[in-house]
Amino acid sequence: MPCGGRSEIQRERQDIVSSGSTAGNGVIWDVLVVGAGPGGASAARAAAETGRRVLLLERSRVPRHKTCGGGIIGPSRDALPPGFELPLRERVHAVTFSLNGRMVRTRRSKQMLFGLVDRPEFDRRLVEAAVGAGAEFRDGAMVSRIAQHGPAVPDRRTVAVVLSSGETLLARCVVGADGSAGRTGTHVGVRLEQVDLGLEAEIPVPAEVARDWSGRALIDWGPMPGSYGWVFPKGDVLSVGVISARGEGAATKRYLRDFVARLGLAGFEPAVTSGHLTRCRTDDSPLSRGRVLVCGDAAGLLEPWTREGISFALRSGRMAGEWAVRVAEAHDAVDARRLALHYSSGIKRDLETEMGVGRRLREVFAERPRMLHAALIGFRPAWAVFARITRGSTTLAGIVRTHPAARRLLAARERS
Numbered sequence: 001m002p003c004g005g006r007s008e009i010q011r012e013r014q015d016i017v018s019s020g021s022t023a024g025n026g027v028i029w030d031v032l033v034v035g036a037g038p039g040g041a042s043a044a045r046a047a048a049e050t051g052r053r054v055l056l057l058e059r060s061r062v063p064r065h066k067t068c069g070g071g072i073i074g075p076s077r078d079a080l081p082p083g084f085e086l087p088l089r090e091r092v093h094a095v096t097f098s099l100n101g102r103m104v105r106t107r108r109s110k111q112m113l114f115g116l117v118d119r120p121e122f123d124r125r126l127v128e129a130a131v132g133a134g135a136e137f138r139d140g141a142m143v144s145r146i147a148q149h150g151p152a153v154p155d156r157r158t159v160a161v162v163l164s165s166g167e168t169l170l171a172r173c174v175v176g177a178d179g180s181a182g183r184t185g186t187h188v189g190v191r192l193e194q195v196d197l198g199l200e201a202e203i204p205v206p207a208e209v210a211r212d213w214s215g216r217a218l219i220d221w222g223p224m225p226g227s228y229g230w231v232f233p234k235g236d237v238l239s240v241g242v243i244s245a246r247g248e249g250a251a252t253k254r255y256l257r258d259f260v261a262r263l264g265l266a267g268f269e270p271a272v273t274s275g276h277l278t279r280c281r282t283d284d285s286p287l288s289r290g291r292v293l294v295c296g297d298a299a300g301l302l303e304p305w306t307r308e309g310i311s312f313a314l315r316s317g318r319m320a321g322e323w324a325v326r327v328a329e330a331h332d333a334v335d336a337r338r339l340a341l342h343y344s345s346g347i348k349r350d351l352e353t354e355m356g357v358g359r360r361l362r363e364v365f366a367e368r369p370r371m372l373h374a375a376l377i378g379f380r381p382a383w384a385v386f387a388r389i390t391r392g393s394t395t396l397a398g399i400v401r402t403h404p405a406a407r408r409l410l411a412a413r414e415r416s
Contacts, residue, residue, distance in 0.1 A: 029055045030328045031321070032161055032171035033135075034143050034184050036062065039296025039313035039320070040177030041126035045081055046321025047175075048134035052328065055169065056130055057161075058139040059178070063120035067200050067276035069232045069239050070122065071217075072115040072310065074392010079314035081129045089234035090116040094216040095386075097376050099369065100223050101262050105377040106216065113390045116217075116232050116239075141165075146174065146187045148290045156333060159291050172328035173336075175320045176294040177313070180279035185298045188289040192300050194280035194359075196226075196307055197249060199256045200241035201270040209265075210236045218263075221373050222255055224248050225366035229259045240265065243307055246277060278307045280355070287347055288340035291327055295320040301351055303396070305362035312351055319346050357396040 031047040033040045036058035044056040058064075072086060080086070092115065094108040131137050142164040147153055152160035152168055161169045176184020180192065205213075213233035220229040227244035240263070242256045260266050281300025287293065295301065296313030303312065323343035330336035365372050375382035388394045394402075 027053065027170075028158060029053050029169065029171040031055075031173050031175060031324045032159070032169060033057065033175045033177060033321075034161065035059075035176065035178035035182060035296075035298065036127050036130075036137070036139070037066070037123055037177060037179070037296065037313060038126055038310055039298070039317035040175070041123065041130045042079070042081075042314050042317030043175040043177060043295060043321035043324065044130040044135040044137075045126075045133045046318045047325050048130060048321075050325050051134070052325055054130075054135040055171070056127065056135050056137045057141040057143065057169075058127075058137070059142040060139065062127065062139050063124045065272055065274060066119040066123065067198055067241075067274040068119050068310070069200070069230055069241060070117045070119050070234065071232060071308070072117055072122075073308065073390045074114070075311035075395070076314055077115070078392055079311060079318060081126075081133075084125070084129060086115060087117055087121045087125060088115040089118055089237075090215065090232070092116065092215060092217045092232075096216060096218040097373060098218065098220045099373045100221065101259075103373060103377065107377070107383050107386075109387050111387075111391065113387055116234050118234060143178065143183045146183060146292060148292070157291075157330070172291065173324040174292045175317075175324050176292060176298040177296050177317060177320075178298055180277070180297045180300060182298050184292060184294050185300070188292055188294050188299075189286050190294060190298070190300050191282045191285040192279040193282045194304055195246040196243050196278045196280075197246050197252050197275065198241060198243040198278060198307070199252055199275045200239060200273070201256070201260065202272040203238045203240055203260075203265055203268050203270050204236055205238055205265070205268055207236065209268075210238075213238060220259065221365075221369040224251055224255070225369075226362055227252070227255065229255065231263065237271070238265065243278070278302060278309065280304045280307075280359075283352070283356070287344040288337075290333065291330075291336050291340075293320045293324055293327065293340060293343055299347075301347070301355070303358040304355060305358040305365060305396075316347055316351060319343060319350075353397045354395055357400050361396065 030052035031054045033044045033056045044054050048054040091112045096106040098104040144164045145162040147160040158170050159174045218231040222228050224244045229242040232239040244252045295316035301312040301316050302309035326339045327336050
């Protein structure tokens with residue numbers, strides 16, 4: 001993945017970190033955000049825009065790699081800060097669909113369907129937007145424990161965040177955005193019901209190969225139930241990945257290997273290979289505990305069918321930052337809980353409906369991938385729906401509300 005030379009990365013780190021020099025001096029932060037991905041950076045920016053003292057922590061050194069195709073669909077674009085310039089590597093106007101390598105067809109659109117970003121660059125710019133709004137930032141800060149009671153907590157309005165270095169940071173409210181396996185989700189008690197394994201290779205390719213993929217993505221419905229693969233072009237690099245249910249590790253690795261070979265890319269050396277577990281929450285999983293809120297992957301918020309998480313992280317992060325400011329001002333535990341429940345209600349209203357539809361669609365897709373594939377390549381209204389969803393002019397839930405055939409399909413699945 002072309003992220004610039006070592007000196008360039010060091011300069012990028014210095015530009016971001018330079019404003020965080022006062023962190024850890026015994027202050028009590030209004031809002032402390034754990035995790036500097038899209039959810040955490042959005043939360044920090046939203047809270048900092050109110051003028052509060054906000055600290056954003058990241059366990060890794062930035063820029064850092066993230067296993068992710070980097071697709072920016074309409075809801076992600078619409079949730080970005082005002083004036084944020086997307087660092088697009090590619091604009092997708094065509095999608096090739098295949099069914100485990102067969103029944104291949106390319107559908108095209110005059111309008112851009114979605115954009116593709118390099119995640120280290122995208123995440124870095126979101127952190128810069130948070131810092132520009134007034135947040136302070138520290139990377140290389142690993143959280144080992146969160147306490148809302150006990151000797152580390154000076155009063156009932158404070159949360160203690162203990163780092164692996166032994167340093168303790170204090171805040172009136174903590175927002176957890178440290179991923180689905182992070183400390184904050186465990187502290188809150190997030191419960192998960194769907195866990196999937198994603199594998200990805202970032203493959204540099206010659207100019208003639210890059211030209212063949214320019215403006216065109218590929219989606220392949222895979223050999224295991226609910227699995228699929230993708231090729232996302234990003235200039236002279238192709239992001240090639242697959243995802244399937246956890247427990248199918250060997251089959252998922254074999255799928256990626258065969259997928260790369262089938263595409264004629266086996267002869268090119270990947271710059272990065274990585275894997276990641278995506279985790280989706282249960283309907284009744286908590287989103288807060290006391291003065292700690294969780295968002296994005298830490299809350300298990302993602303679309304269960306496509307496993308798209310960037311838009312969920314951006315939207316939930318912004319909401320978490322806005323409500324964290326209010327929780328920070330709560331005078332007692334009852335008031336803090338009441339305000340945190342408002343945040344939970346907003347998530348359920350705006351995001352969990354989408355997740356419920358996605359969950360049912362995933363079940364249909366797992367049972368009938370050929371039906372879905374045939375509709376996308378041969379039924380113009382199905383392609384039009386796909387295009388509208390990726391552009392952000394509608395949502396999965398909106399399609400179900402407005403299309404009787406979609407409602408009947410999901411209703412039949414629920415009755416079976």
